[in-house]
Amino acid sequence: MKFLNKLERKYGKYAIDNITLLLILGYVIGYVIQKINIDMFYMLTLNPYYIMKGQIWRIVSWVLVPPSELGFFTIIMLFFYYSIGRTLEQTWGKFKYNIFIISGIIFTVVSAMVAYFILPSSVYEVYKIPAAFTGEVFNFVKGYIISAFVSTYYINLSIFLLFAALYPDMQVMLYFIIPIKIKWLAYLDLALMAYEIYQYGFVCGVIVFASLLNFLIFFVLILQAKGKTPANARRKRDYQKKVYSAKSVYEGGARHKCAICGRTELDNPNLTFRYCSKCTGSKEYCEDHLFTHEHK
Incomplete structure (x- = not known):
């Protein structure tokens, strides 16, 4: 926390105000591209194979890929994420919240590249890849598999988990009907992530862990702030x-x-x-x- 405070005093003036709104506007752009030109949409994804081929814009453009298909509940969830994002920004300050979002993005990119280079041979069995796929074809398939797991969903989830850590007893209306404390929804999300890792194996585990590494770091800071060391x-x-x-x-x-x-x-x-x-x-x-x- 002291280190972040020093950085904030030095670079706080460069922090982006209302960064959550920028993320959501990015999703809107992604939805529009998805409807207009699906081929262009797939060129936004974080695919390590194509990044190694020179398509370096994918390092950033994947942030425009929406976390889910557009629908009524997706719109409601985006409004919800905007609300909790603004609350976190007001609680932590826009500089620390910027660091939280940006670090999550960086960790995700790094994990995708690491997974691409160290993907074990067991991937043939886990993802049912024909053994005949070797060399350049195998690299292409690896890149495609990794891009399927990389999503801004986990960035949004890290925002939600951080909010739940700060306000665990806050009550929300699930499906506008069921009152439930936000900490129980966080536990449910963690359980679902554990199941996904169990089901999809190595790649999913690396991506999920790295995407939520920023939450783990800030969670430790929260415990320190509360004296729970x-x-x-x-x-x-x-x-x-x-x-x-x-x-x-x-x-x-x-x-x-x-x-x-x-x-x-x-x-x-x-x-x-x-x-x-x-x-x-x-x-x-x-x-x-x-x-x-x-x-x-």
């Missing part, structure tokens, strides 16, 4: 162990006892007790001696 979790566990070990240790059933004055909560129910992180052992102090005692 491994170090904090460990301190919480240690504290709970100390509290548990101290229960019913003292006479009269007191759970807390100051190591300096010997007072317990039975002497004064309003006293606050804390363990000192700098003292060894389970030494507990009342509020009057917590900051004034000599560490042992």
